[in-house]
Amino acid sequence: GPLEEISLPLFFGWFLLSSVQDKVRCTSMDFLKTLDTLEAFKKHLSDFTGKAEKEVDLEQYFQAKGTLHCTTKFCDYGKAPGAKEYAQNTAVKDYYGSAFELSLSALFVTPRTVGARVSLTEEQLLLWPADAIEEAGSASLPLGSRAHITLGCAENVEPVQTGLDLLEILTLQQDGQQGEPIEEMELGSLTYYGEGRWLLTLREPICTPARFSSFYG
Numbered sequence: 201g202p203l204e205e206i207s208l209p210l211f212f213g214w215f216l217l218s219s220v221q222d223k224v225r226c227t228s229m230d231f232l233k234t235l236d237t238l239e240a241f242k243k244h245l246s247d248f249t250g251k252a253e254k255e256v257d258l259e260q261y262f263q264a265k266g267t268l269h270c271t272t273k274f275c276d277y278g279k280a281p282g283a284k285e286y287a288q289n290t291a292v293k294d295y296y297g298s299a300f301e302l303s304l305s306a307l308f309v310t311p312r313t314v315g316a317r318v319s320l321t322e323e324q325l326l327l328w329p330a331d332a333i334e335e336a337g338s339a340s341l342p343l344g345s346r347a348h349i350t351l352g353c354a355e356n357v358e359p360v361q362t363g364l365d366l367l368e369i370l371t372l373q374q375d376g377q378q379g380e381p382i383e384e385m386e387l388g389s390l391t392y393y394g395e396g397r398w399l400l401t402l403r404e405p406i407c408t409p410a411r412f413s414s415f416y417g
């Protein structure tokens with residue numbers, strides 16, 4: 201009935217504990233600050249500004265979007281396809297409210313979004329919607345490839361874009377595009393995939409506690 205539909209959230213996901221949110225934000229800010237100063241980044245600045253000469257302050261360019269989280273299922277209060285089925289899934293019910301440790305394996309930046317890739321464990325994949333159609337181009341990416349945390353969006357860009365940007369990079373990799381290795385940074389190795397797409401593969405994944413829950417807004 202209508203009450204049941206109303207009881208579905210905007211989305212389900214893992215919510216980072218507030219004590220680690222600042223740490224992850226700081227790491228992301230540090231990365232943006234460093235990226236900004238690299239000659240290789242300046243060479244491709246027009247990806248971000250549309251003009252070769254202009255400067256860009258990446259820390260200003262991206263705006264933070266609410267509590268840091270990794271969306272598992274966007275339900276749109278029940279309007280999204282598969283929302284009801286997801287909410288009724290045994291794993292979703294059993295794990296609701298449980299604590300997990302998320303592994304952030306990479307940071308990525310595009311002219312639209314900045315995000316962290318989340319590498320899910322087998323157990324965490326039980327909470328990934330089984331009907332997930334990995335949308336960008338190649339459909340053969342492994343389940344859960346889209347898992348990410350949105351760290352910021354450019355002006356007028358919605359957070360849903362972050363997952364699509366990640367899928368785009370992973371699709372390029374899967375299609376055999378190695379990208380252009382730029383340099384070894386303190387946090388890991390930086391690769392450029394063209395059109396303003398930068399990927400920092402972390403040497404040591406960032407492990408962060410997060411609770412599986414939902415957001416109503």
Ligand code: A2P
Binds near residue numbers: 210271273274359
């Ligand atoms: P993300 O998970 O990339 O951060 P909004 O505030 O725009 O309604 O979005 C709420 C959350 O749900 C955000 O975290 C957002 O993106 C995610 N989201 C929004 N739309 C979709 C969608 N169509 N598919 C998957 N996730 C979505």
